[in-house]
Amino acid sequence: MSAGERLPGTPDPMFRWPGAQGVTIAGDAWGDPSGPLILLQHGGGQTRHAWKNVGETLGRAGYRAVAFDARGHGDSDWAPDGVYGQDIMVEDLLCVIKALGGRRPVLVGASMGGGTSLVAVGEDRVDATALVLVDIAPQIEQEGVQKIQAFMSQKPEGFASLEEVAEAIGAYQPHRKPPKDLAGLAKNLRRAPDGTYRWHWDPRFMTLRREFDKRVERLTACAKALSLPTLLVRGGLSDVLSEDGAQAFLAIAPHSEYVNITDAGHMVAGDRNDIFGNAVIDFLTRTVPINGAPLKPAHEPHPQHRGPPGDVVDVP
DSSP states (O other), rough: SSEEEEEOOOOOOOOEEEEGOOOOOEEEEETTTSEEEEEEEBBTTOOOOGGGHHHHHHHHTTTTEEEOOOTTTTOOOOOOOOOOHHHHHHHHHHHHHTTTTOOOOOOEEEEHHHHHHHHHTTTTTOOOOEEEEEEEESOOOOOOHHHHHHHHHTTOBBBBHHHHHHHHHHHHHHHHHHSSGGGGGGGEEEEESSSSSEEEEEEEGGGGOOOHHHHHHHHHHHHHTSSSSSEEEEEEEEEEEEEOHHHHHHHSTOOOEEETTTOOOHHHHHOOOOHHHHHHHHHHHHOOOTTOOOOOOOOOOOOOOOOOOOOOBBBB
């Protein structure tokens, strides 16, 4: 099943790997295959393309950056049973790691992808070298999440034109400049048989029952279990992860480093991929360096990136 035909100009995935329960996972990669492996996991409603600029930056720095579409998103298969919970996504992550040779990865996850990464490491299901959480923590703002879900749930009958799609995105993300070329939206859309434009994701993803209390309990336990180098990156304009939520994470995972990118929203990498990429490289240079020799103690925060005290959508 799919949302329809891929639009002209949609980039083909560089790789396809077997995921859990027969689902095929599509992905792209950048950099030297022998460099330290970094797995980039996007948020709900996004695709691997959200990481393109960051992946290229990491690749130029000497890392092997790999981004893949979560099941039900982009060019990855939709789940036959419509299951899109955290546990099955961890299983997909394990499958990708196996397909890439079983090397210990750095896990970088935004929102939904960050939750998958935190569970994978915190429940000792993936032996990672470092963890980067992007605008996600156990304590998030339900109002911000509901705003995202409302955006993703609109127009189930499809959009009549790319202009209509751009208008919807602009209303949801007023802090971003509207795209000059609407053709760039192609990778996020599919053309249905009736000629309307549909989002790339499986609409059943939106029917996933999200129990916030249990989610907080589980992710808090995972955060308390962390011992590997960890970086939390928050978008200063985010309405999903508040400063209080970030500080609460730092209180239960005190060895973690923290970056607050003040003029970015929830989709940090997309809003300010330059600053985000530099912050991640700064962190990795000290914790998972190319030459294998850390330049500074692994858990010492870089003072320049300490936050102050106290592609389209992204569902946690």
